[in-house]
Amino acid sequence: MTKITKDTTLAxxxxxATAEKILAxxxxxxxxxxxAKLEMDNLxxxxxxxxxxxxxxxLLNELNExxxx
Numbered sequence: 001m002t003k004i005t006k007d008t009t010l011a012x013x014x015x016x017a018t019a020e021k022i023l024a025x026x027x028x029x030x031x032x033x034x035x036a037k038l039e040m041d042n043l044x045x046x047x048x049x050x051x052x053x054x055x056x057x058x059l060l061n062e063l064n065e066x067x068x069x
Contacts, residue, residue, distance in 0.1 A: 004063045006046025006056060010036070013045060018066050025062075026054050 004013060010030060013019045023031055030036035030048055049056040 004060055007044050009041055010043045011040040022062050026059050
């Protein structure tokens, strides 16, 4: 993966080794939701952040720092 954007799916993000820890830090509820697990391939991080009022810019910056490494 070259860069994570607002249109990247949760399934793609969770392929990164440390992504789940970062998402949990931002209190992303989808990680423990049984319905979200069925929809991971369709849930875009931008939509999730908007729904749960999570700072998308900060989250993307932190995730993309991990992608660079």
